[in-house]
Amino acid sequence: MREQALLRHIYDRSAPLAGFPGIVQxxxxxxxxxxxxxxxxxxxxxxxxxxxxxxxxxxDLVARKAMARPLSDIAAMAGRPAYAxxxxxxxxxxxxxxxDELFDALSRWALHWGCPLVGxxxxxxxGVLALSISIVxxxxxxxxxxxxxxxxxxxxxxxxxxxxxxxxxxxGMGKHLSFEPRLAEGAWLAETLGARLHAxxxxxxxxxxxxxxxxxxxxxxxxxxxxxxxxxxxVASVDHAVRDGEDYELLFTVxxxxxxxxxxxxxxxxxxxxxxxxxxxxxxLKKGDALEDITGAGFEHRG
Amino acid sequence: MREQALLRHIYDRSAPLAGFPGIVQxxxxxxxxxxxxxxxxxxxxxxxxxxxxxxxxxxDLVARKAMARPLSDIAAMAGRPAYAxxxxxxxxxxxxxxxDELFDALSRWALHWGCPLVGxxxxxxxGVLALSISIVxxxxxxxxxxxxxxxxxxxxxxxxxxxxxxxxxxxGMGKHLSFEPRLAEGAWLAETLGARLHAxxxxxxxxxxxxxxxxxxxxxxxxxxxxxxxxxxxVASVDHAVRDGEDYELLFTVxxxxxxxxxxxxxxxxxxxxxxxxxxxxxxLKKGDALEDITGAGFEHRG
Numbered sequence: 001m002r003e004q005a006l007l008r009h010i011y012d013r014s015a016p017l018a019g020f021p022g023i024v025q026x027x028x029x030x031x032x033x034x035x036x037x038x039x040x041x042x043x044x045x046x047x048x049x050x051x052x053x054x055x056x057x058x059x060d061l062v063a064r065k066a067m068a069r070p071l072s073d074i075a076a077m078a079g080r081p082a083y084a085x086x087x088x089x090x091x092x093x094x095x096x097x098x099x100d101e102l103f104d105a106l107s108r109w110a111l112h113w114g115c116p117l118v119g120x121x122x123x124x125x126x127g128v129l130a131l132s133i134s135i136v137x138x139x140x141x142x143x144x145x146x147x148x149x150x151x152x153x154x155x156x157x158x159x160x161x162x163x164x165x166x167x168x169x170x171x172g173m174g175k176h177l178s179f180e181p182r183l184a185e186g187a188w189l190a191e192t193l194g195a196r197l198h199a200x201x202x203x204x205x206x207x208x209x210x211x212x213x214x215x216x217x218x219x220x221x222x223x224x225x226x227x228x229x230x231x232x233x234x235v236a237s238v239d240h241a242v243r244d245g246e247d248y249e250l251l252f253t254v255x256x257x258x259x260x261x262x263x264x265x266x267x268x269x270x271x272x273x274x275x276x277x278x279x280x281x282x283x284x285l286k287k288g289d290a291l292e293d294i295t296g297a298g299f300e301h302r303g
Numbered sequence: 304m305r306e307q308a309l310l311r312h313i314y315d316r317s318a319p320l321a322g323f324p325g326i327v328q329x330x331x332x333x334x335x336x337x338x339x340x341x342x343x344x345x346x347x348x349x350x351x352x353x354x355x356x357x358x359x360x361x362x363d364l365v366a367r368k369a370m371a372r373p374l375s376d377i378a379a380m381a382g383r384p385a386y387a388x389x390x391x392x393x394x395x396x397x398x399x400x401x402x403d404e405l406f407d408a409l410s411r412w413a414l415h416w417g418c419p420l421v422g423x424x425x426x427x428x429x430g431v432l433a434l435s436i437s438i439v440x441x442x443x444x445x446x447x448x449x450x451x452x453x454x455x456x457x458x459x460x461x462x463x464x465x466x467x468x469x470x471x472x473x474x475g476m477g478k479h480l481s482f483e484p485r486l487a488e489g490a491w492l493a494e495t496l497g498a499r500l501h502a503x504x505x506x507x508x509x510x511x512x513x514x515x516x517x518x519x520x521x522x523x524x525x526x527x528x529x530x531x532x533x534x535x536x537x538v539a540s541v542d543h544a545v546r547d548g549e550d551y552e553l554l555f556t557v558x559x560x561x562x563x564x565x566x567x568x569x570x571x572x573x574x575x576x577x578x579x580x581x582x583x584x585x586x587x588l589k590k591g592d593a594l595e596d597i598t599g600a601g602f603e604h605r606g
Contacts (some may be wrong), residue, residue: 024342025450030379031344031440032505033448038341039327041334042421044388044437048428076333085347087390087435118345125351127430132390134347134437137334145336147328149385201333217331 005123006099017116021081032118034083034136041079041145043138045070049128053177059098061177063105067133069204070180071113076202078146078190079137080183081115088122089130106131113181143190143197146252151199151204151218155253155277160185160269163207166246171280175232176246181207185265186250193258200252206245206298211275211283214251215295221280222253224294226287228261230272242285243297253277309402309425320419325385335421336522337386337439344382344440344448345413348373352431356480362401364480366408369434372507374416374484375551379505381449381493382440383416391425392433397496409579416486446493446500449555454502454521458556458580463488463572464511469549478535479549488568489553496561503555509548509601514578514586517554518598524583525556527597529590531564533575545588546600556580 009029017026022285025033044072049055067084074081086106089229090099099122115135115218124290139145160182166175182202189197199218203210207224215222275286282295320329328336333437350369352358370387377384377455389409402425413420418438442448463485469478485505492500502521506513510527518525529541538544564576578589585598 015387029374029451031346031382031448033342033344033380036340036343037337038338039336040339040439041336042386042388042437042439043334044390044422044435045424046390046392046426046435048392048426048430051426051428073333076456077311077336080336083345085345085437087349087437089349089351089392089433119347121348121435123349123351123354125354125431125433126429127351127433130392130428132347132349132424132435134345134388136343136345138441139336145328145334148332185328185597300362 005096006103007099007102010103013104017181018114023116023118026118027120032164033051034118036082036136037138039137039139041074041077043070043073044132044134045073046130046132050128057177059102061107062110063102063179066094066133067106067109067113068179070133070135070183071183072184072202074135074137074201075181075183076250078140078143078186078200080136081113081137083118083136084115085134086120087132088120089127090122090124091129091294094123094124111296113183139192140187141263143194146190146197146200148199148201148214148217151214151220151253151277153220153279154256155198155275156256157222157253157275158221158259158271158273159203159230159249159251160271162230162232163203163247163249164241164244165232166244171289182250182269184238186269188265189252196255196258198253198255200250203247203249203251204245206243208242208283208294208297209249210298212295215283221278222275222283223278224275224283224285226285228272228274230270240295245298268291304341308399309406312403312569323419326419326421329421330423333530337421338443339385339439342442344377344380346376347437348434349375349391349433349435351394360480362405363408366405367412368407368480369436370412371482371484373436373438377438377440377507378485378489379501379553381443381488381489384416384438384440385504386411386421387418387441388437389420389423390435391423392430393425393427395427395429397427398462403534411415412490414497416484443490443493444544446497447508449493449500451502451504451517453518453581454517454523456523456554456580457559458501460525460556460558460574460578460580461562461574462506462552462553462554463535463574465533466506466550466552467544467547468535469547482551484551485553485572487570488572491568492555496557497563499558501556501558503553506550506552506554507548509546511545511586511597512602513554513601515598518584518586524581525578525586527578527586527588529588531575531577533542533573545597548601558568
């Protein structure tokens with residue numbers, strides 16, 4: 001693998017970007033130069049072999065997840081992606097053809113979600129395959145950015161899609177490699193609800209831990225009704241939905257009555273009311289008369 | 304190392320950013336939200352243990368180099384840095400105190416160069432320490448971005464500072480860990496020379512290979528005069544200056560007579576005329592009557 005050869009491949013394939021609106025200078029110079037309207041959203045996220053995907057995962061799915069993870073955060077602000085930067089660490093001996101395939105997949109998924117790759121860095125090093133993707137995005141034109149800290153007591157709590165079982169530990173497959181960043185849904189909620197959409201985030205580590213984060217940032221408590229949580233196909237217990245993580249669905253709070261308890265966003269993604277915002281703190285799961293503290297329930301990263 | 308604990312450390316230390324002009328939302332939400340004027344510069348670069356620094360390098364110097372590398376590219380466009388994002392891969396077992404130290408150093412160097420860290424991601428994984436830094440920057444307000452492709456035959460070729468010997472292979476120390484990104488110099492050249500500053504880039508892989516790149520992008524040839532190349536202290540031969548790499552000095556071309564053959568930028572960094580732009584292609588080194596092709600001379604990354 002010669003980095004120069006791969007860079008040339010990248011520059012050659014990037015030629016079509018010259019006509020992309022907003023791109024003054026794409027890959028090939030010291031920096032990219034782009035047009036964008038202020039304020040902007042900034043996000044970086046990464047995927048690493050052995051941590052976010054197992055060895056042997058199709059490069060197309062690795063590239064897809066690398067792009068989709070930070071895009072899920074753009075969605076959680078009700079934003080729209082604009083440009084992407086990619087940094088890759090390739091293991092020693094990674095074949096040139098595979099490197100080309102990886103770049104092509106990154107480039108294709110970036111365009112698929114409307115944020116062309118305008119720059120990047122590639123390094124060959126001892127270690128595993130790792131990708132870090134930075135996204136620059138637009139805020140919603142009328143609602144503006146939707147933060148985690150806007151929830152108030154009395155709000156109703158919703159999620160998009162269904163939860164649990166995203167990471168099949170046995171095969172390493174599952175929704176975590178194929179989830180759809182909820183960009184259209186986040187934007188639609190902001191458009192439709194405006195100021196009645198109070199707070200939003202994406203569920204990456206588990207409903208428990210993430211609801212706990214939203215509650216903490218907002219200075220409120222969140223109570224989830226166990227019977228209301230939509231479970232992914234094959235998930236038998238709400239405990240999985242609360243703890244499994246890697247769902248990349250939206251968790252959001254709205255003014256009472258702003259949405260029906262169940263419905264669909266345009267495009268067919270479901271939304272479901274799963275609980276309410278209370279004065280207090282932390283996240284709890286209501287099972288009949290029992291109340292379980294789930295503030296820290298989810299995937300806690302340790303090393 | 305618990306990522307949650309480190310994230311809390313980061314959020315706590317990021318509180319002062321709330322008063323930083325332009326930052327609407329700093330670390331702690333799904334994305335950062337910042338104000339910036341279009342067009343903007345975008346750059347990502349990375350440093351990886353064993354590749355860009357040796358094991359045991361002071362974390363402060365690792366953090367410094369991680370920030371300085373992409374900032375050198377911002378300088379090479381005559382830009383001004385505005386915001387930074389950091390993604391870190393920490394080896395398994397990396398102690399919490401060292402992780403805190405690394406983040407504090409990144410944060411301090413980011414502020415030092417005027418581009419506060421507004422977001423990041425941390426993952427613990429099998430492998431070596433790796434940092435990827437993305438920078439969002441302003442273009443020069445009057446000259447605009449200075450590209451690699453603006454050189455024309457008849458231009459004079461200059462470099463800032465002195466070249467060679469940046470990477471001491473024995474100790475791993477040297478200028479590559481302590482270089483100053485030429486932000487002030489790049490901006491001063493753009494301010495002073497305006498449209499007479501035709502093309503610019505930073506020298507990261509070696510004067511030969513980088514002059515070759517600038518020549519290729521501009522569709523011209525560059526001839527370097529061996530006797531004119533300023534050598535770093537302790538560098539005995541121009542061949543090192545041409546090939547060693549990791550100099551992070553500026554290479555730029557200007558209209559004939561726009562600058563004296565030697566001088567100083569405000570702040571004391573030297574600039575030196577080292578050659579000329581000719582019709583043709585590639586980079587060559589003129590030693591007396593001999594002409595040596597140095598188009599590919601420098602550090603070619605292979606894996």
